[in-house]
Amino acid sequence: xxxxxxxxxxxxxxxxxxxxxxxxxxxxxxxxxxxxxxxxxxxxxxxxxxxxxxxxxxxxxxxxxxxxxxxxxxxxxxxxxxxxxxxxxxxxxxxxxxxxxxxxxxxxxxxxxxxxxxxxxxxx
Amino acid sequence: xxxxxxxxxxxxxxxxxxxxxxxxxxxxxxxxxxxxxxxxxxxxxxxxxxxxxxxxxxxxxxxxxxxxxxxxxxxxxxxxxxxxxxxxxxxxxxxxxxxxxxxxxxxxxxxxxxxxxxxxxxxxxxxxxxxxxxxxxxxxxxxxxxxxxxxxxxxxxxxxxxxxxxxxxxxxxx
Numbered sequence: 001x002x003x004x005x006x007x008x009x010x011x012x013x014x015x016x017x018x019x020x021x022x023x024x025x026x027x028x029x030x031x032x033x034x035x036x037x038x039x040x041x042x043x044x045x046x047x048x049x050x051x052x053x054x055x056x057x058x059x060x061x062x063x064x065x066x067x068x069x070x071x072x073x074x075x076x077x078x079x080x081x082x083x084x085x086x087x088x089x090x091x092x093x094x095x096x097x098x099x100x101x102x103x104x105x106x107x108x109x110x111x112x113x114x115x116x117x118x119x120x121x122x123x124x
Numbered sequence: 125x126x127x128x129x130x131x132x133x134x135x136x137x138x139x140x141x142x143x144x145x146x147x148x149x150x151x152x153x154x155x156x157x158x159x160x161x162x163x164x165x166x167x168x169x170x171x172x173x174x175x176x177x178x179x180x181x182x183x184x185x186x187x188x189x190x191x192x193x194x195x196x197x198x199x200x201x202x203x204x205x206x207x208x209x210x211x212x213x214x215x216x217x218x219x220x221x222x223x224x225x226x227x228x229x230x231x232x233x234x235x236x237x238x239x240x241x242x243x244x245x246x247x248x249x250x251x252x253x254x255x256x257x258x259x260x261x262x263x264x265x266x267x268x269x270x271x272x273x274x275x276x277x278x279x280x281x282x283x284x285x286x287x288x289x290x291x292x293x294x295x296x297x298x
Contacts, residue, residue: 022150023146025143027140028140029138029141030135032136
């Protein structure tokens, strides 16, 4: 019986992990946290948080609530809450989010736009 | 082996549309559409839906799979599993309760030939002493082990495969 209940992880808050040898070419969407250690090309659309770990490589446009990048991202990031670029990340692309944190040591090239959502978006 | 980080999980609310490939085990609780190519095991859990061309080493289906599955070792459809599509694998296990529609290709089936002796149990903890003793269904296999030098090992009857299968089912219900 216990074995049957195994998949009953915290629902909705379940965590998805894309392991380091995995390559996904296409689109990922969902309502839960996503941890990427591998490679994703295409598009990522989530309603929760995206974690790009140091081995993770994303060549995709990202739309999520939160993004935390320790790996490599090439593509535009649009977050409804927060984008955090950690110390050893490499990001090329535009970032649009109300809160954007760039740590010392992060490598970033692109535009930053924090003027979203909460206030009427002025044409920048 | 990269078992420590070799585990990818696709959560229940996740939809992946496209090509997925990798060299580690993959557990699907959500949806995957497109193609899946792994050098290891794909596990489709009861909540998982895979609508894809699948090429893997082992495949365990407890959820739904629509598409053709090619495995270099084995494909198992558990009692919760549903599948529509063709299976090509040297070992195909379909347990009671599973639902399946499609073709099965286990490769060369030479009816007259003896079965290859070197067909060890699936790579799972084979030792389940309690059950094995309760269900002594594999006498042929034991004989074989006792006399490995025999030039022509007695062909294990099909009961061997069935025995392994039954044991697995029982264990899962535990």
